[in-house]
Amino acid sequence: MIIDSHAHLADKKFARDLERALARASDAGVERVIAVADCAVSSRKTVALAHRFDKVYATVGVHPHQARRAAEQDFTAIDALTADPRVVAIGEIGLDYHYDPSEADAQKAVFCAQLQLAREKGLPCVVHCRDAYPDLLEILVEARAEEIGGVAHCFTGTVEDARRLVDMGWYLGIGGPITFPHADRLREAVRATPADRLLLETDSPYLPPQAKRGRRNEPSYLKYVCKAVGDAKGLSYQETARITKMNAVRLFNIAAHVSPEVAYSLKRSLYLNITNECTNQCYFCHRKRDFSYWGYNLRLPTEPTYEEIRERLAGDNLDRYNEVVFCGIGEPTMRLDLLLRVAAEVKRRGLRVRLNTNGQGSLAHGTDIVPQLINHVDAVSISLNAATREEYNRMCRPQNPEKAFDAMLDFAKRVKKAIPEVSFTVVATPDVDIDACRKLAEGKLRIPLRVREYIPPPKSEVDNLD
């Protein structure tokens, strides 16, 4: 299932066959469409469509091309429409200097006013930008756009523009142009952007993908975009679909059912999500946010039993995996007994077991748990996260700030003696001292350190995954 995050369904090119086009979209796996407006009239029409079709949501706003023509009553009408529950964003708004750069001042004024409207209404923005990234980014910084949230739709900027948007917690909307033969620069920007920050879009009826060039674009062609984005990112079609769908759900705060997963696969590893509890509250952790990870919903309604996990493993072809990993979104050693039972079962089936842990298991249980892990676990990955106790406490907010950091280091030393493969990880947040972490891990403790990418959190946090 995929979500078309940008389509002009109120466009007259859909006047005759919208219903059939949406049926074709459903057949192609397009689960939802964000219908985008460009003026007050199309805002009204788009909202009406969102009421007519369950799968359609609406945005309202004035496009930069319409900026000079928009009158006071248009903005009043758009303001009123934001109260409609089917309206999920302000858009499309932005800057477009492609045809007439002399309009810049008028466009900027209209853009800024609508950013302010988005802030007031608590809605994200769908932003259009053509030949205007320097001005756009300057305005977004000025407007503290990280507090508003949004997507740069039909992104065509540079790798650096992409990075700046991602740093603001914004998304990039990727459309038909990614399928064009000469779009190497765009593919490069997509490659450099975390999958967590990409949305798929058609911009129908415009910009058809390469396979449909010359035709009217429509939401069912989104599959070509999904394929091309996956190819650029080295992800499968399913992975790209799942991740970008979660991103759209998160940005537009639309209700969606994404089943919670007790087990999920990434590349050749099967991850087991056995608990949401943790003795840390790391500010960068996905469980602090919305429990979504690589498009999976990891928020557990209840903790799984041993029987449930065994059943889940029995229903999977484990030959596909190199290893089974106790994942770190909750702290797996909080359920040590279950962990050991499941690990024994996994090893019986001939697979390698890895434990991702915050290293506080012995502290939490009041006893050295390392002897119990021997023979059950082949590899342990410990979240080091910081080089000093002060830094650790600031970032991870452990339940036991006096002892947590030292207990974690002590655990690492003991594990190193007992288990073949041990490593540390650190998330590259802006305020972490990676060099100091490396010195501590690799210099002093002789345990290799893996640096994990930090993706700044988006503004909206998902509460609507059931």
Ligand SMILES: [Zn+2]
């Ligand atoms: Zn646009």
Ligand SMILES: [Zn+2]
């Ligand atoms: Zn558009």
